[in-house]
Amino acid sequence: MALLRVTSPHAHGPASTPRVMQKVLLATVPGIIALTHFFGFGILVNLVWACIVALACEALALALRRRPIGFYLRDCSALVTATLLAVALPPYSPWWLIAVGVACAILLAKHLYGGLGYNPFNPAMAGYVILLISFPVQMTAWAPPRGLGQLPGFMEALQACFWPPGYDGVTMATPLDLMKQNTGLLMTDLYAQTPQFGRWAGLGWEWVNIAFLAGGAWLLYQRIFTWHAPLAMLASLTLFAAIFYDGGSSASGGSPLFHLLSGATMFGAFFIVTDPVTSAVSVRGRLVYGAMIGALVYIIRVRGNYPDAVAFAVLIMNFAAPFIDNYTRPRTYGHKAGG
């Protein structure tokens, strides 16, 4: 029998890209459960529909690019993109909104740039921002959380997605909107007078963030990514919020805890900032990358025109990642610093 001729190493570690992607998917489960609990079935409808569209788009793109479809579909990266976009979109969004977002993410942000690994921008966030700019009304229509109104049932959720004219849902400003619009109230009064606020941050939102934090912590424990970028982001966000939090005046911009548990903070820190493809690669690079995203999130939230800022902050830093890489190369063994 002819002996196999291959080069070393002949052994391979347990890690595999599909498995990494599957673990990321698994880690979104707590967040999805929290979202569903507080905002109803709309999230699940988003999720399933987004996954279907994503697989179709991925298969189409692979076919056009003449790649083996089955092999690349199995890497699960399209499902991850779809999931991340689906949980970021408002529940009870119409089907076309989701489809456009997913198609932009997969076809434009990913495959147009050469597919997985070559995309400079995070596909989910690119899709999100395209939608936010094109359809601001639909994109800011968040349903009220459990406790502030009647949650739609499952059939209503389906109707909201696939036959939007037949659905008439209630929407309500999110805590981040309220914080931005607040002009006269002290923080304590704002929390006391507005039903959308909970114990630390927005009602429901605080638990959604804690759930995503739990998923992220599990990924960290599984060594799917390193702590550098997410912790740097959270640290710099906390730092900025603390610096400008003057004891809770109306112009304070919200406490550090409010920012940590609001909007897409935890989701962004553990599921978006950690996207390896579009972040910086070295340890120092990831620290810089995460910290700058944290700073941008705070600045855009408090000073910018959009209520939440994670998507914008991430896209801006996606731009900067190659430069960060260039200036944060680790010192090679046996070289002087800077070599």
Place this chain on the structure above:
Amino acid sequence: MRKIFDFHGGIHPPENKHQSLQGSIRDAGIPPELVLPLSQHIGTPASPVVAVGERVLAGQLIAEAPGFVSVPLHAPTSGTVAAIEDRLIAHPSGLPAPCIVIATDGLDEWVEQRAPGTGYRELAPGDLLALIRNAGIAGMGGAGFPTAVKLATRPDSKVQTLIINGTECEPYITADDILMRERPGRIIEGVNILRHLLSPSETLIGVEDNKPQAIAALRAAAAGSSIEIVTFPTKYPSGGEKQLIEILTGRQVPSGGLPLDVGVICQNVGSVVAIQDAVLFGRPLVSRITTVTGEAVDKPGNYEVLLGTPMSYLLTQAGYQPDRAQRLIMGGPMMGFTVPDANVPIVKTSNCLLAPGLTELSAPTPAQACIRCGMCAQVCPASLLPQQMFWFAQGKEYEKLEQQNLFDCIECGACSWACPSNIPLVQYYRASKAEILQLRREHTRAEQSRLRFEARQERMEREEAARTAKRAARKQAAEQRAQAAAAGGAGDEDPIQAAIDRAKAKKAAQQAGTGGTTSEREKLEKTVLTTRARLETATAKLQQAQAEGSDLADALQLGVDKTRAKLETAEQALQALLESDSPAPVTPADPAAAAIARAQAARDAGATSSPADKARSQLEGLEQRLEKTRDRLAASRNNGDEDKIVEALESTVVRLEEKVSAAREDLKAAGDT
């Protein structure tokens, strides 16, 4: 407790060492045939000093080291030299290389062994080094660098730390472990010899903490001495020389430098035992301990193997089941390479022979896209950015690769092991390194030929100037001669004699020339033939590799290209030699005879006629000859013939011109009288 340091990165692959640690060291015995490659080390191959058919004894020198960075080779047992020829050897390229083949006689008769024994302390360092060099010891941990070269310190460099490497971090391999367990006393004796030679300030034996028995054995043997056994956490590749130095001293060997630059000399435990054998017992390196393991052998373990033992023989001893194996690896799973054939011999660097079962090691799976996850950078012991290097290697951006310090990659394979997308990263780096080195060589070669060209240009200008000067001088001389002739009557030289002499000289010169070039031609022809043969084998291999889709194809392609280039140069050289050998434009069959005949005819003609007639016919003849030579020169120039030929024709033309003008003078003089 000594402070130990950590190095960046590293991985924890399954160790799989217990399989081969079941028993103690077993003797593999004497195979019927030993195949000893002349190059089992880094450096110049050894050159044979025995002839085919000669009987050799165990320990007898059979090939000597022709240079400083080289080691000699000894017969591992007694027998007869059966052949000195190219055989397949265990080398990543899979190409055959020159070997001495010994048909063993089973008597194992030794040459008389002379050794200083414990008297080595009286020896000068140089003599002790010579002893080590003459024993044929090359690094036994894997690389095979000549040990004596490594130990030859400059007088001004102080060895602060002598490090003995007993780390053996690669999975499956236990050859050093078992050596430390069973022969700790010999290791310590060897270390003492090195301490005497190098007088280091401290001596450390580094062992990973997964070898408690070895550690205990060494500690017991070293009790009472200042040799320190240092243990540290198991992590691949802590046995890499640079990594081990960092672990034990916290110092990093500068890029492109030697351990000695940070005051360290590193030796593997196997080499230390070989040194001890050589110095105390006069026993050259003729055997080594090799781990034979993997699911495809029934009796995994460590074997004391004679160098040159065919792997197949060793595998049989270990109960090899070919139907269970899919590849044979020389070395471990991380850095070993597959061998083309089970008959390749065990050499000085063969620390392990791994015969994995069909599913034991991951089959090469197709690579997925790099997701830039950075796992590779996290585990790289050289603190490189493997994913960036992969990116540049794909794009063949060699400059950027060198900026990324590609050449500091130790090819440990940690990055490939960790990569979730299964990208064969190391393979890219190896190929890129080979290509960059090739480009560098080509660049140097181009630079050299540019210099050569310029030098030649200059020389030709100089020669041209010299020729012009000579021509002028000759012309003057001719004029003077003509004047003299005009004054003193006809020249008294005998044209026949002159022509004969000239022709004879020419013939002699030519014969000498041909004689000289024939041997060169033979040499060239031989080169062409052998190179062509080599090209054919290499091409066949390449095709096979391509057909199998083996990833060695790149390396082989490189080899084929190189061989082809060599063949072309050799062919061209031969062609050129043949052309210059047959000076087509000049010679009739026998130039001397023809010249004599011509000259005689001329004289006969001249003898019967008046001086004026004689002068006229001479002039005509000369003019004809001049005409012919000029034509030939023009043709020669057009053809772009060799310089030598053109130059010869040029000088003939000049000579004829002078003669013609002299003849004109003669004629004038004759006419006048």
